[in-house]
Amino acid sequence: MTLLDWLVLIGTTAFIVGWGLWRTRGESNTTEEYLRGGHDLRWPTIGLSVMATQASAITFLSVPGQAYEDGMRFVQFYFGLPIAMVIISAVFVPIYYRLNVLTAYEYLESRFDLKTRLLGALLFLIQRGLASGITIYAPSIILSAIFGWPLEPTIVLMGGLVILYTVTGGSKAVSQTQKQQMVVMLGGMVVAALVIVWRLPEHVSFGQAVDVAGALGRMNVVSFDFDFQDRYNFWSGITGGLFLSLSYFGTDQSQVGRYLTGRSITESRLGLLFNGVLKIPMQFLILFVGILVFVFYQFTAPPLLFNNTLRARVQATAHADELAAVETRWAQAQADKRAEADRYLAARESGDSAAVASARERLQATSRTAEGLRKEAKAVVSRALPGAETKDSDYIFISFVKDWMPSGLVGLLICVILAAAMSSIASELNALGATTTVDFYRRLIRREASDRHMLIASKLLTVFWGLVAVAFASFASLLDNLIQAVNILGSIFYGTVLGLFLVAFFLKHVRSHAVFLAAVLSQGTVIALYATTKIGYLWYNVIGCALVVVLSLLLQPFMPREQQAGPSVQT
Template structure:
């Protein structure tokens, strides 16, 4: 890293912190802090949602998927986009009709308080696991760039994200994400352009090398329940997980709740879902370009990484060792942007859910749905002590979990596996609230959602007995959803 690289990174970091500072000036109540006053337009909310979905897993894992395989990951977009449409058409109107502060408040309205608390706890477990995976993914690259230990990288990034989220709340998250989105996409484009200009045969050589290796194959219509990169299995998984993460996860849904009405929120969510195709294509293309580069200029270290199945390290290695000064700084800043855009929203979502849904707001002296903003600066600081303390607490929790996750060999698919164990139960709970609230009983729903976690773990690890093999992990979310929905209805009949 040279002086110009550090300058680029410093400008990025300074801009992000300034945005957080200016956003803090309007955070004069819990609603302002956690919901941006419900005044954000569809464009910034769409950009922020898009940026959050990308994360460091996209920056590191998606190029790695292209380097080791092909463009099959892109076909999962169909299920993901359909999930965004379903959320916009069915869940968001319900959230806005009831004017909820968190998505778990909806569960209390439709089923009962126990379901709200259960949904909140499952969300906190799920989001801590999933966001820790994302944090670990970025820390892998940071450790490569700066010769830092994985632990140091994780702690540093968690601290930076906590600093501006703690200061400015959701408004800071949304507007820093807008900046980080453009930087993130610019990083992928810059890597592709560099390869095209460096190879003697230009972009044509890069395309030819990637094509000869089969990198541009997208669709695989074979039916293989074990393989998430096949069209049918992958899209079913992407659809179910997309509804769970986008509609039943406060991390993502919090952005939609910051809009003034359901129509604005729907446009934002569907726009972000459509835009996912652009970013996926760009980062798969970046991976194919890097593959073509090392085909033309073999490197012993890269050959070793490939042999050890550490494909997630190849793109960071390319950024550090091949890119010129300045451009290298841009890509490192883009990597930070990828990490921050997902980490900041996780901290805000976790803190808001703990504050509103677990009653910590009332412990702090606040109101669950505050109407009158605090005008006095000293009073405002006191009112926001609880929310800000929760942001710091969850930053520490994510850092601890990420340190363990950092040892996993393929961070992209491991992230999906982690979410599979818990998100099915969460989605099942919301389906009960949406479809059969009169038949769903609070106690039965609570038992069903908590029992889904060990059930999913057992059937994916050991099967269900009678000689039946374990269920492949792409089906974990579906198993959890079905178990929660059906067992809750069955239990309700006996009470």
């Protein structure tokens, strides 16, 4: 990175954090203001905050790499989200506002009992606590590998900055900061897309770039093939994605806490609907950036291994010559691939359908050859470094940024990744601290504590979860694909939690014992299915939720009679 890159990175990051702290100075003097931001945010801030909470650094690191290797079909993951936003706006938001809750799980005690509330809160703390560690670790490990930054200081610095403004300014500082972060993130990705198009060879237009991507199977936006083991198709997105979105935005405190900061129900609803309208186009843009990187590397030779640290480590072993031999063949394969891409475009210009079909087949053959060499290289790495993680899709975009982006833009795009990491982590820490304070500490330990005591406890518990996240990040190992890892983790738990809320909303005759037992059995079943089957992870949201609902109905007739819970919220 050049001096200009460092100035852009440090200046933009400092401005975002400083702006959030300045805008919220002196405004978090009570527990409610600290945890819920004072009920005065407008819908644009809420909408951008909701989007920024979901768009972690993993999104900007993993999604372009996902598109590079697998095409556009990951966008189907979000097909159920707009529907979920409408349902949450119509059902969830009015109930939360009417009961004036600080956390979503307070409602579960109002509807059922304390043990059900604690179960819902505990499931949230488990999955979100682990996910927050991955959220810090993901950008830290990749930036460390690409730029040679020391890993531990990178993790500690990122975690420390987030803890600082989250604890200092509370929920409102998180929302105000996320608004600026979201603008930087979206602007950075638009700039990245424009620069990649500019970097393409002069004879390759934007339309021709899309044509090449389509010929190589990367423009696979929608698939209507029904397959339970296929993670991304229309059916898994519109059903599993719907249930995941309902769970995440409707019952996950990191999101509920974002839209409960609104000055009214209308502002919260508009913020959610804003997210529902813009989320799919945003994800399409991020995926398409990965497609443009893929096309760029059809005309310019990419690295054989995008994680250059692994390559350097292999070169220091007895397998160095074996890797060098693969690299020699790789260079020739790249030259062949570029020649075939040029021939394909020439055939398209000629309008000869037979020539186009023949050229497409040859281009696809050279692409398969290159993919085969990548597999060979990864096999060499596995032999040279047993146990090393060879999947490098999370390194593709950041490697391109380092090698091909102009000075200044490298700093901007690194800032995009750090801003995304901090925005998501801040919401997670705020939600973890709020849930621990409200649903456990105040409910079970210090029910009569003063507001000042609870405010201090909230800040200390937020710091605690920040340190837990940093500690987990420091000892975590790189997972298969970070964006999938976080979504899998959520899918394992979200279905059960959503089932609790749906039973609470719509099955008024079901009482606490039945739903509690149903939730425990459902969660155990989902974990067992994950461990023993190859079902696409989005379906776990449907399975977990459906099991809670069905088992609750089946178990209720056999449960002892209970007194109906009261309408007020127990705190």
